[in-house]
Amino acid sequence: MEITEITVFIPVFVLIGLATFFMRGIFLFFLPRFMDNSILKKGLNSVSNSLLIALVIPFTFFVEGVFSPWRVEVLALIAVIPIIWFSRKPGYSLIFGILILMGLNILIP
Amino acid sequence: MKLHQSSIKLGVRFISPIIPSIVLFGLVFGFTGGNADLPFLLISSTSFIIFAGTAQFFIILAIIQHDPIIPIIITAIVINLRHLLYGAALHDYVTTRGFKRFLVAYLLTDEVFIVASQIKKKINSNELKEDMIHFEDALIGAGIFAWSVWNICTIVGYYFSDLLVTLFTISSDFIVAGTFLGYLILQWKNFPSDRLFLLEMIVIGLVSSFWFQSSILLFVILVLGALIAMFEQYRENVRVMSLES
Numbered sequence: 001m002e003i004t005e006i007t008v009f010i011p012v013f014v015l016i017g018l019a020t021f022f023m024r025g026i027f028l029f030f031l032p033r034f035m036d037n038s039i040l041k042k043g044l045n046s047v048s049n050s051l052l053i054a055l056v057i058p059f060t061f062f063v064e065g066v067f068s069p070w071r072v073e074v075l076a077l078i079a080v081i082p083i084i085w086f087s088r089k090p091g092y093s094l095i096f097g098i099l100i101l102m103g104l105n106i107l108i109p
Numbered sequence: 110m111k112l113h114q115s116s117i118k119l120g121v122r123f124i125s126p127i128i129p130s131i132v133l134f135g136l137v138f139g140f141t142g143g144n145a146d147l148p149f150l151l152i153s154s155t156s157f158i159i160f161a162g163t164a165q166f167f168i169i170l171a172i173i174q175h176d177p178i179i180p181i182i183i184t185a186i187v188i189n190l191r192h193l194l195y196g197a198a199l200h201d202y203v204t205t206r207g208f209k210r211f212l213v214a215y216l217l218t219d220e221v222f223i224v225a226s227q228i229k230k231k232i233n234s235n236e237l238k239e240d241m242i243h244f245e246d247a248l249i250g251a252g253i254f255a256w257s258v259w260n261i262c263t264i265v266g267y268y269f270s271d272l273l274v275t276l277f278t279i280s281s282d283f284i285v286a287g288t289f290l291g292y293l294i295l296q297w298k299n300f301p302s303d304r305l306f307l308l309e310m311i312v313i314g315l316v317s318s319f320w321f322q323s324s325i326l327l328f329v330i331l332v333l334g335a336l337i338a339m340f341e342q343y344r345e346n347v348r349v350m351s352l353e354s
Contacts, residue, residue: 005172006150010158012178016168016185017158023189025214027197035197042342043335044198048226049303050310050334051191051219052293054327057314059286065322073283077290085298090291091126097287098279 072108076101112250116243120250123224128258130288131220134162135259137281138169139266145173149267156263160256161218163324164188188324191331195222202229205245213245216252223292224251230300306341310334 027035060077061069068074080097084090135156142152147169155165164185171181195217202225203213217225225248231237232244297307313333321329 006148008178009151009172010154012182013155013158013168016164016182016189017160019182019186020159020161020164020189020192021215023186023192024196024217025211027193027200028203028210028214028217029196031197031200038346039339039342043339044194046306046334046338047194047198047331048223048229049296049307050331051223051327052289052296053307053310053314053334054330055219055289056286056293057311058318058326058330059282060290061315062318063280063282065318067319073280073286077283077286080287080290081294084291084294088295088298089126090295091129093289093291093294094129094284094287097283097290101279101283 072104073101076104113243113246115241116246117250119228119237119242120224120247120252121254123227123247124220124251124254126291127220127223127288128254130284131255131258132262133279133284134281135262136266138162138165139263139268140270141166141173141266142169142263143267143270145169147172149264152267153260153263156260157256159185160215160259161189161192162259163219163327167324187328191324191328192217194331194335195225198222199225202244203248209245209249213248213252216249216256218252218255220255221248221252223289224248227292306334306338309337313337 060074061067063071076097077093079100080093083096084093138156139152142149151172152169155168159165159168167188168181168185171184196214199213199217199222203210225244228237228242228244228247232239232242293307297304310330314330317326317329317333
């Protein structure tokens with residue numbers, strides 16, 4: 001059973017891995033001439049900011065597609081904002097977020 | 110292939126704040142496979158062959174549910190479509206040729222792209238001197254560090270899943286939001302010119318979340334963000350042209 005699963009899925013993983021590599025690399029290697037203009041460049045430069053929003057907003061305010069802002073997790077993340085603002089250390093957000101969340105879970109059973 | 114140690118270290122330093130999140134997700138990923146009694150090679154091979162966390166989670170969950178292979182392949186590719194934008198955004202900065210560029214392409218995950226954006230911004234604001242940094246080497250340093258941690262944690266999560274149950278009281282959504290919130294706050298604080306765009310994107314992020322979920326939502330937000338930025342640039346170009354004429 002194990003051998004069957006492995007022999008079936010490893011080639012599938014290689015295929016997906018190659019497709020992922022292709023998607024990451026294609027424009028890194030070749031950027032078509034029509035994409036080399038100020039408007040498109042502006043769009044591409046916005047991707048990093050949009051990615052931050054995409055990784056923070058839905059994961060903070062939604063649980064499985066349902067808007068759920070009244071949770072201790074949201075409160076913990078809001079409490080982290082001043083810590084990051086003054087410390088300027090982005091890595092603190094997860095560490096302090098977990099600590100505050102644990103504290104809130106004790107205070108609010 | 111010559112790598113510059115100082116740039117490698119810089120990349121490792123920049124990705125360090127994201128590492129706790131990679132550790133937690135690696136453990137959860139290994140746990141998911143171990144808990145479902147999937148073969149070890151099956152779980153670990155996704156980590157070193159594909160190296161794309163969200164897609165890996167989807168693939169393993171689909172295998173556990175005995176989903177057909179073709180939809181698994183198509184969905185995994187759709188999930189990773191956003192990587193097209195990452196390569197295009199970094200095209201002007203990754204100037205080296207040969208194996209280094211292949212390595213950057215292999216290692217270009219969401220986390221490494223965030224690191225690349227941070228380094229780009231530091232270079233553009235003269236906090237880092239461009240001639241002192243080898244951009245590709247910094248990305249390779251960050252990427253190899255993330256890759257190593259991800260693979261080790263996958264293995265640890267697989268074999269020590271019973272010991273890790275306590276970790277999973279914290280939701281994975283909280284770990285993602287907690288990891289990147291710090292970067293978002295500093296982006297807001299350090300780059301006032303980006304604030305209007307960030308505000309627009311917060312509204313779009315909230316509204317889109319009512320219709321879409323998971324990686325499709327991620328892709329939708331990235332595309333809408335790019336379209337808005339392009340529209341603003343178009344308006345700016347028109348304004349400049351009308352002033353000139």
